[in-house]
Amino acid sequence: MHKAIWLDTINQEKIIQYKKLKGGVSSEVYHVKTNKNNYCIKRSLKRLLVKKKWIANTNRIKFEYLWLKHCQNILKRNIPNTYEFNNKKKYIVMEYLETSQYKTLKQLYFNKIININTIRSISKHLYKIHSNSSNYKTKKTFESNYKNFYDLRLDPYFNEVGRVYPKYKEYIKKINENYIKHSNTLVHGDFSPKNILVGKNKIIYLDAECCNFGDPVFDLVFFTNHLLIKSIFFKDKSQEFIKLYVSFYKEYLSNLSIKNFNSYIDRIIKMTPIMLLSRVDGKSPVEYINKEKIKNIIRKKSFLLLDSKINSLNDVIKVINER
Template identity: 30%
Template sequence: MQLEERCIALVEALNLGCADQVTLVRPLTGGVASDIAEVRVADLRICAKFALGKLRVQEEWLAPAHRNRAEYEWLSYARRIAPRNAPRLYGRSEEMNGFAMEYLAGDQTYLWKDALLTGQPDRGEAAAVARLLGTIHSASARPDFDATSFANRDDFRALRIEPYLLFTATKYPELAARFRQLADALYAANGALVHGDVSPKNIMLRDGQPVILDAECATMGDPCFDVAFCLNHLLLKAVHLPDRRDALLAQFEEFQNSYLQLVDWEDPAAFVTRVAALLPALLLARVDGKSPVEYLDDAGRQTVRRIAIPLVRNPPSRLAGVVAAIKSD
């Protein structure tokens, strides 16, 4: 079934309208894991999303399409915790592994990745994202949190641990044991609700408020993964944009400081140690894993390897050690 047909079928399945009321189905680009489209049905403007079983990357990367359910559940939870920071949801079809949510648009709506890559002034995005993420992590780490919908560690392994850590380990046999240690710890963790893809490409800012999308990897796990994953993108962009390095590293610090104020489920120092150990591995994974970032050239990739490899081998106990390595290169 073609995307337009699936979107119309989803609209009808969710009782959002009839086929003849659908006036637009416009595919949206940028993702590798799902088919996404803007759909207009009568006066309603929605975003329809369907998970793919085979991701659009060079290496073979298979993942269960039912992960679409985890994303919908994560968005539902985020909307309960922080209504201004989540899209309205219109329903999900189990049969189609697809759901509908509001289409985010407007003069005051923009993608954080675009703002970072084009050198837009810092509008406090890093601190705002960190506060939202810390709020969700803290709430989900409480004993009364219902984790029933998020027993997804095997999906997380297929979507994150294997393509990022274990695949990269095959490229660096001398670091393989270290990568496996990190992978095993992430797989075993069960402390809080992890989004799994907290990347600037998945974060819209609407009227100054961050909206985190693309929660296909959502699972109970170690929240240090989300923090390291997001900080990693700020470091990669600092390598890519040396003229803006100091500004990007300042946002790195703002994120760290804002987030740590909300860490109430464990010793913040122990948490930072895990982030600092994982971050260099993720740096290396984004140049030599299954999903390399698209904006780094050969020189940039070599810079990342030069910085990351020693830190994977001997990880710092504090994030300042990672920042120092970026500054000194």
């Protein structure tokens, strides 16, 4: 525990200690104690902590702050309170969620705690955000973070797959164009089990630096991709993760009109194999998959999804399930 370097007080309360939290690759996150309260401070880093060189603009923290404020109006209970935002020093002071009471969804999965109701709630929450964020004002607020989204997602994930497999460059170009074409609401951009805190009666959403006005399908594919990868990685829990995958989509897609449903399915099916490949061969590979054997299984399944006729989520599941 040390004294914070760039901040002495919060809400005029003197900071007495701060502790760095383990976490992502793009920020410094601290648990801070003042003489009265606990807080969390998050600050953006310029250079991301990954192997391949990757630099991003720190103004993305402003959009995370705007996302928190925006979503507090939609999901009051599920978004941390915010106390301060400093655009010059690039930090947010927010509510601290006690680690003894909250675990990330990722931690739960690694402890083999798999709950279908949690997934249904997450799906409902995400739909609620997406369906309440398509107005003009939201568009104007968030569209200017598209450059960061491109630098942190479309390029290092999708385009990088194209650089590794030039055969799919054209295909990926179309996916990126589709993203623009179907930009109709607020996308979180990093909707992953690592960024979801699960408590006894509450789920909390974090880490929206990549948010932008885009195609909501990105959040769906980004999130469910973690479930597909886990169904491959945790062999003994494979079918449970597939059930989560099915429930998540069933819940979300049940809200859509037939026309929208068909369009979403089409976009989901096209984006899924590139997302899968990106977590093996992109700039931000899944850190727990080191064995070449598992990487090759994921590659093989992605190629199958890309090169055969896939019409439904059931077809996707069949390919994932094949051994």
